[in-house]
Amino acid sequence: MNKSFITSLLFCCTGAFGQSYVPEWKDVTMKVQPQANIHAYAFPLEEVRLLESPFYTAMQAEAQYLLKIGPDRLLADFRAHAGLAPKGEKYGGWESSGLAGHTLGHYLSACALQYAATGDVAFLQRVNYIVDELEACQHARKTGYIGAIPNEDSVWAQVAAGNIRTRGFDLNGAWAPWYTVHKIMAGLLDAKRYCNNAKALTLAIKLADWTGNTIKDLNDDQLQRMLFCEYGGMSETLVNTYAYTGHSKYLELSRRFYDKRILDSLAAGIDILPGKHANTQIPKVIAAIRRHELTLDARDARIATFFWQTVTQHHSYATGGNSNYEYFGPADQLNETLTDNTTETCNTYNMLKLTRHLFALQPEARYMDYYEKALYNHILASQDHESGMVCYFVPLRMGGTKAYSDPWHSFTCCVGSGMENHVKYGESIYFRGRDGSLYVNLFIPSVLHWKEKGLQIRQESALPAAGTIRLTVTAKRPETFALRIRHPR
Ligand SMILES: [Zn+2]
Numbered sequence: 001m002n003k004s005f006i007t008s009l010l011f012c013c014t015g016a017f018g019q020s021y022v023p024e025w026k027d028v029t030m031k032v033q034p035q036a037n038i039h040a041y042a043f044p045l046e047e048v049r050l051l052e053s054p055f056y057t058a059m060q061a062e063a064q065y066l067l068k069i070g071p072d073r074l075l076a077d078f079r080a081h082a083g084l085a086p087k088g089e090k091y092g093g094w095e096s097s098g099l100a101g102h103t104l105g106h107y108l109s110a111c112a113l114q115y116a117a118t119g120d121v122a123f124l125q126r127v128n129y130i131v132d133e134l135e136a137c138q139h140a141r142k143t144g145y146i147g148a149i150p151n152e153d154s155v156w157a158q159v160a161a162g163n164i165r166t167r168g169f170d171l172n173g174a175w176a177p178w179y180t181v182h183k184i185m186a187g188l189l190d191a192k193r194y195c196n197n198a199k200a201l202t203l204a205i206k207l208a209d210w211t212g213n214t215i216k217d218l219n220d221d222q223l224q225r226m227l228f229c230e231y232g233g234m235s236e237t238l239v240n241t242y243a244y245t246g247h248s249k250y251l252e253l254s255r256r257f258y259d260k261r262i263l264d265s266l267a268a269g270i271d272i273l274p275g276k277h278a279n280t281q282i283p284k285v286i287a288a289i290r291r292h293e294l295t296l297d298a299r300d301a302r303i304a305t306f307f308w309q310t311v312t313q314h315h316s317y318a319t320g321g322n323s324n325y326e327y328f329g330p331a332d333q334l335n336e337t338l339t340d341n342t343t344e345t346c347n348t349y350n351m352l353k354l355t356r357h358l359f360a361l362q363p364e365a366r367y368m369d370y371y372e373k374a375l376y377n378h379i380l381a382s383q384d385h386e387s388g389m390v391c392y393f394v395p396l397r398m399g400g401t402k403a404y405s406d407p408w409h410s411f412t413c414c415v416g417s418g419m420e421n422h423v424k425y426g427e428s429i430y431f432r433g434r435d436g437s438l439y440v441n442l443f444i445p446s447v448l449h450w451k452e453k454g455l456q457i458r459q460e461s462a463l464p465a466a467g468t469i470r471l472t473v474t475a476k477r478p479e480t481f482a483l484r485i486r487h488p489r
Pocket of ligand 1: 344345346347392413415
């Protein structure tokens with residue numbers, strides 16, 4: 001066990017799920033249980049409630065924005081493309097571009113997370129409404145597909161026929177279409193995960209089947225050419241579909257979304273990242289570590305540990321963020337690239353996901369040291385706490401200023417991941433040790449309602465303004481467990 005965690009025995013004295021599906025203690029909702037040794041388990045998001053702090057303020061601001069958004073407007077082209085009459089006018093920005101539809105997936109995830117984190121039924125109602133609407137679209141199409149991407153039917157037909165053209169962000173003229181499919185699948189899986197919406201899982205499974213059908217005839221060359229185009233976390237959602245269903249065909253399908261060019265290099269310990277688009281790579285690695293949890297695949301573990309170490313130690317700024325104009329540069333040479341377009345926010349959103357998985361396997365303080373640094377300096381700092389608007393880039397240029405999104409005319413990738421960022425601050429504050437101990441990873445004012453043990457842990461702190469942290473434990477019955485408090489580096 002890590003010596004950076006102060007371990008003490010607690011004397012007798014006085015739940016939904018963490019985003020990105022880090023294993024939880026005795027989680028019976030997953031048919032496939034981890035084969036890897038999980039040493040620290042995430043708590044269900046519903047068991048953690050935030051108390052007053054800048055994080056709580058950010059969460060409130062995000063929630064207000066989420067409630068102003070009209071689901072029917074995000075759904076407009078999903079309905080139109082399925083031959084149904086839209087019930088609202090589509091939004092501007094990237095929602096009127098080739099990436100149309102990606103926001104709905106993030107929005108579904110964010111509403112599901114916010115429901116788990118607060119119990120506010122207004123968000124549950126939105127989740128259920130959107131799932132019903134997507135069901136209508138999927139039913140009307142009859143193929144299993146759901147989408148709002150311009151010209152999508154002809155693009156997918158060309159891909160299925162093995163006619164594949166890409167220069168990295170385009171696939172047969174469409175803007176990273178698998179990226180958007182991933183967001184829809186992730187939103188549906190989150191609706192199942194955090195709101196127990198069984199229909200959402202059914203829809204996600206049909207979309208996974210459509211995916212398998214679409215690429216079933218592609219040979220390896222065609223497949224690798226297709227994967228040259230950014231494909232988001234397709235492989236992660238397929239691994240999670242496998243976890244939910246126990247059907248190995250989804251595990252095999254996740255392996256087809258394996259970009260050899262990048263991942264084989266990482267598995268061999270080669271830093272192939274300079275010059276590569278940063279956020280295109282991170283979700284591929286999250287998929288690898290999630291698959292390793294379920295299969296014990298050693299190559300997947302090597303990919304993830306080498307990538308994390310390389311990015312956090314050689315390609316990250318002091319804030320924990322990475323990328324300049326979205327790209328990785330040469331290792332250990334970041335002082336020349338302090339510009340207005342440093343540290344895309346999606347990248348840190350994804351790095352935090354990856355960090356949670358690695359911590360579950362090996363609960364060392366260094367993971368949460370990184371997590372804390374990136375959470376405070378990048379994620380929390382990426383939002384205007386009054387309007388809830390967010391930054392695409394957090395600029396590190398001297399005298400640089402933050403450019404916040406517009407509520408109705410941006411809908412960039414970082415607006416989408418930003419919807420999730422600020423409603424899931426409760427997901428990593430505490431972890432449950434395999435031995436029944438409690439990890440206190442982050443010093444964010446909150447209450448943990450530890451149902452399993454009938455305990456309530458209240459954490460009060462004004463860190464970093466004041467250096468004191470108070471933990472109050474309330475127990476229904478005497479309990480003995482180790483309390484592991486991270487000693488910040
Ligand atoms: Zn982004």
